[in-house]
Amino acid sequence: MEVVAKRAGVSAITVSRVLNHPDKVAEDTRSRVWAAIKATGYIPNLIAGGLASSRTRVVGIIVPTITNSIFADTVQGMTDVLGAHSYQLLLATSGYSLEAEAGLVSAFLAQRPSGLVLTGLSHAARTFDLLKRAEVPVVETWSTARKPIDMLVGFSNENAAFEMMRALAGMGYRKIGFVVAPVKHNDRALGRRTGYRRAVKQLGLVEDRSLEREALFTLENGSRALSDLVGQHPDVEAIFFANDILAAGGLLECARRDWPVPERLAIAGFDDVDLASQTVPALTTVRIPRYEIGASAARLILERLAGATDLRPLDLGFEIVLRGSTGGKVDAG
Helix, strand or coil: CCCHHHCCCCHHHHHHHHHHHHHHHHHHHHHHHHHHHHHHCCCCCCCCCCCCCCCCEEEEEECCCCCCHHHHHHHHHHHHHHCCCCEEEEEEECCCCCCHHHHHHHHHCCCCEEEEEEECCCCCCHHHHHHHHHHEEEEECCCCCCCCCCCCECHHHHHHHHHHHHHHHHHHCCCEEHHHECCCCCCCHHHHHHHHHHHHHCCCCCCCCHHEECCCCCCCHHHHHHHHHHHHHCCCCEEECHHHHHHHHHHHHHEEEEEEEECCEECCEEEEEHHHCCEEEEEEEECHHHHHHHHHHHHHHHHHHCCCCCCEECCCCCCCECCCCCCCCCCCC
16 A cells, blocks of 8 residues: 555555545546556455455456356356365356456455456456466366466367267368357457367358357357358358357257258357257257366365465366257268
8 A cells, every 4th residue: 555655645544545535636637546546456355354364265257247157057067166165266257358357357356265266268468467466375277278377277178179060070061150259358258169160060061251250158049140141052051059058049940940950050159058858859958067167176275275386287078969959961971
């Protein structure tokens, strides 16, 4: 606080007022103090009477959304493991915004958590800076694409997408559309697209970037993506949706058109949410260990708090689950 005060040209008491009673401080002074706080990376300790090194028995997790059930099992896995050790979970959503995530990281660090869990490996520069200064255990999840900030538990999105494409190719499908979340600032979506493109090249499939679409994870967007793809490519044989909700939207659109699946068009998804096994036909998909990702992330934090230092990244893998939506087409090769 003294450093912030000196940089802003005010007293430490004024800095305290800006943090606790901003309405009592002139706007120009508030602006200077907040600029100094941002420049120094200062995180105010919101634990009354606590020391700078104090920690609560709280672990924070930031997920992109809770409207999609894919993250619910991860949150539950963390809750179960942490609860057994008398730790509580604090949950927030970033809305797939790196800047929003940075703001949440700052807010969490102000609570002096025992650890933080983030989704993916893509973060704003401010997030990296905050976590470097904070010296708090951090686990990144849902990916294994590069070296983590601290600890890591997930799977290879690229390899998962590649293996699904290999399975589809093995059934004889050659012209395969692909629908994925927007890849900008999303390493999971980018990995899945990379896996799709690698499979197209290596397996000798129809290579055409107009077979690719980006869409947020909703049923309506899945329906629209399918309509758009078959409108441009009437001869497309299969569509690989990199999310089960999008895939379910595609199945519903086929039902509206009275198109038999997979005879008219094969559909595949990603995640293996509960819905996937209940659609008609049941959805071929990539099964992800969502619960274990959360449980393992919690265990890594507990191990670090217990003094462990050499905690290597955990790759929990994935499984290709073949169901009726892709049928058993004979390999054309």
